[in-house]
Amino acid sequence: MSSPLELAKGQNAAWPDAAVLVEVSGSAVADCDVSALLVDGQHRVASSDDFVFYNQPAAPGATLEAGTPARVRLDLAAVPARVQAVLCVVSVDPDRPPLGALPPVTAVLRGPDGAERARFTLTGLTSERAVVAVEVYRRGPAWKVRAVGQGYDGGLAQAVTAHGVEVHDEAPASPVAGPPPAPRPDRSPTPGPADAPAGPLPPGTSDGERLLRQSTAIFEDAARSTAALRSSVGYADARREQALAEIVADPRLRHGPEHERAAAAAERDHADLVGRARERHDDDLRQLASELAEYERRLPAAMAPWAAGAWQGWRPPEQHAPAVRVGDLHVEEAPWLRFPMLVPVPLPRPLWVDTASGAEAEAVRVTRALVTRLLAAYPAGGLELLVIDLGGGLAPALGALAQPGSRVMTSPAATSVAAAGEVLDSLVRRVDLVQMARSAGALDALDGGAADRLLVVHDFPTALDDAAVGRVRYLVDEGPSAGVQVLLTGELSPVLSGSPLITGLFRESLRLPLEPDDHLAEGWTGTAWRYTPDPGPEDVTVLDGVLRSAAGTTWP
Template sequence: MTAELVRGQNHPLSEVRLEIRISAGSPVVAAATLGDDSGRVRGAEWVVHPGAPMLPGLEVSRQAAADHRLAVDLAAMPGAVHRVGVLLALPTAGGGPVRFGAVPAPFVAVTALDGTELATYTITGLDAESAVIALELYRRQDAWKVRAVGQGYAGGLPELLTDQHLPEPHRLATAVEEAVAQGLSRSIAPPPAPRAQHGDRPDRPGHVPTQPVASYGGSGNPAPTGGPVDYHHPRRQSAPPPASGEPAPQPADPGTPGDPAPAAVPPSSAPTGGPVDYRHPGRQSAPPPDAPAQPVAPVAGDATGWSMDERLYNQVWGMFEDLARTTAAYRSAVDFAESRLEKEIDQVLADPRSRVGGRAEAAREAARAKHAQLVDQARAAFDRDLDQLTAESEVVEPALPPAYARWDNPVWHGYRVPMEIPMAVRLGDLHLPEDPSLRIPMLVRLPLQRGLWIDSGCRPSVSDDEPFADEDEVRRLATETAVAHAARLLAVHPPGEFGVHVIDPAGSGARALAPLVDTGVLAGPPAAGAAGVADALGRLTQRVDLVQMAVRGGAPDALPPGLDTSEQLLIVNDFPHGFDDRAVTQLRYLADEGPAVGVHLMMVADREDAAAYGPLLDPLWRSLLRLTPVPDDHLADPWVGHAWTYEPPVVPQDSQVLQLVLTQVATARRDWNR
């Protein structure tokens, strides 16, 4: 699983050939230093930077960019190298931001060559600094580890290199800046990505989406591949207006096509060294310059898009990003107030003349009062943003189409089987502990790019003093959650465009699977026993092989006449019962190769129960998106690394909505097959 590091934390590295992936909201210069066993950088020849981008075992980018991939081969490092420091700096050329406090917090991930995230670190708490040591790889007893550093330098790259005790640090910093400037003069901004037209949906296996897909995970994504989650979405254009007393946002320079959007600058009323204004930079609606600042009534579907579904999708993801960033700003402000309080009290205690007596107590009271004032200011701004987002949620939620709506939404009572595939599907809700009542729909783009792992081993705590809930109850909830997900996927696809298969070797999920079985929406009866497992996996594996060969050979018309080319979902219940090593290998194959040709996997299993497979199971676990049948805070966003609480989709008790929807799906399928 991915280790989400905080400043000062370290983590062992299981791989020696690595990529270090850097994501920032503004172009940054990436560099690295090599240190000996005492941490000393012996000279400029031990620094890798855009002007000298390669050393044995290490390569960095030659240009400043918002996204970097550094190649590292620890096995190829010279024996004298015991430390590798990864450096980030804001370039002085190009007129960009001059301090990290004005841009989103940089995100750094250490990954294996297959993209599996080993450790991630979001560099928060920066303000006036323009250079930072992001992290450090270091050798301990012939093993390598990674440490989150996050040491910033307000003096920029020259100060950072000086702190590394390098000779002539200013000359080296100048050489780096000159190399970056030359790269900027040679570079051409890429054109904007093509926009998917409404209705541009896969009509055959192997279709490649024209837009990025939003995905989730906590072990390698957002982002989350199952780590930090990739929540990118088209830029929104609606925002809460500035609060009274705040400066109105100035029009942003459109800049060069393809450049990242400029980050918002903190309001002047924020304390020096305080939090970044994380409000969504793409939400630009504001009252006219001559009008008084007042809340704007939210409107459902006010984001950009070719259709109402696309506008609602973009609006939901903009709400998610806004909540992530405003919460980050609030937490940063509180952390700043706490650190300021500690610093001022330490100053009082450091002076022997003022440690005791009325003077000392007055200084402490003044420090506490300032702390309370800063926290109250941050909370007031945070509450204002929460109120705006809550009002927007109350308008947007009732307007969502079935693919995005909760099961208790009245839109399901008028459900009709759709004639086209929607942009996305809802897999649950997300919220943060500061306001559990504000829940953001968790939307994932279609077609699915990853399978799902419904964790039947997740143990909800009944209370602080009570033991975990009954294991059998959690397993039942996990199967019911899988059925709810499968029912929604069936409901949002046109007739004949989506099929569901079930493997239930011991029949333990018969009761929970009844809605799928009784309504006749399954492609066949649930497979039981070892023979049923082998048959179901063999048929789907063969389908993947045939479609892959046809697509790669450029001859999709050469597929066998009776082959079903619609999207397929395989639900595997009670894993690993009834599975041998061959069956597990087939599952891994379906998880890795299936999504590209329309075959998706949904596992209902407890990882601990399958621990006997050891390393064989780990790639399967990492390739799937983990969801839980009970609330759990295992998902993270890619911007600031918040731990989001996931709420699974719940069908209201005694509601017949699931049966009614599945009955319509089955009827439409029969009519379509005639």
């Protein structure tokens, strides 16, 4: 029998068994309570019935067993389909010392036969009085387990309130009320693969949205595994430094063979700790690479790699895609494993192609690829394109969209200041009309069709005066609710950085540099991810064919 897996904080592992017994053990376990939360993909309970604790010891698929050590038994086949994860929580009463003052407790995960499969020791705690120890969660038809270690100073009341359980002072069966819950960290990557919670959606949700959530789940697993690796390496480094300091402080070990042996032992210990951490990380990423390869084969064109079959003979989809791919992400420790960076559609905030690090030709290539993907996310005629290109560098690359009879570009690119003003004025009027029609309940009577608009301003804000920039600002703020999206290209030069209006636009946009950059950090662990831009396929005829099909100029 293989030895149990020692989980590091953030690490996950597949769970092939039909049941799991989460057992909390240690010399301090008598001071602790154990509970469980059955949560959805957003880590929220449907009702208080999904909270298993000492006064409510059972819920479908989860049972709290009395006695020491404390146990939560999960029958995974009986867990309702709406439940995407079970969170196992360890807590102490408000009048007891915090968990950090007690000897560490360990969450032991056992299979149906009672054999220990994995364990996670809760270390590094200080003032927390409750901590989510482990998470048992769905991944498609299978289940996985993750060591979490997320603590709450406010105790059990704060932990369960953060996941949607209502706590009332007057209800004796509820936990003792504590301080208000701290804001939950955003489970969506700050610019990560998609702005959507992990886990599959309930029945009836589109396949595209399910794919979007699966992307987030895979990315979250990679982020937590990488954070666990970095934490383990940091611990190993600190332990080596402490050992070397103790060697220097001991007069018997400062010189000679004894010093060399002691220093070599410290280095071996460090190498062993780092090696095991990297092995765990590599195992995680190999599993995720397999999931990612299968996942990408099912993506619609707007979200798929350019080499995917979805781009061959492309025609406008019947249904709106939930996101577009704007590049790839990877971590320094695993440059070989690339995750799709997906952005929801319609765009919730502007995209800014930052041209500071690249040439004009590369900026045009990346912008053309982005426009193509955005068009590929919409059914035929679902997105109208308006282009401001005062320098004339982008318009030729979009020529396939400007052919007679195009349903995408009904007017040519604005290449003069006056024409740019007319484009901005028309979009501002569009936003105002949509807002008025919505407030009057008359959206069906709105002139101008139901298509969303995409404004592309190339080399922003060159040659645009303050009034024009102000209208762009208005469209960024008010446009998304009226179906108007904005894509900017340009460089925030030292001169322009003195303008609060332009600086604000730059900061509020999703910046897409032309060269690989590591400025992106996701919201689960704060891990820095390296972004690689999407310049489009090597074969430019692929884009030409997609653009003509989107415009309708190749259809009979």
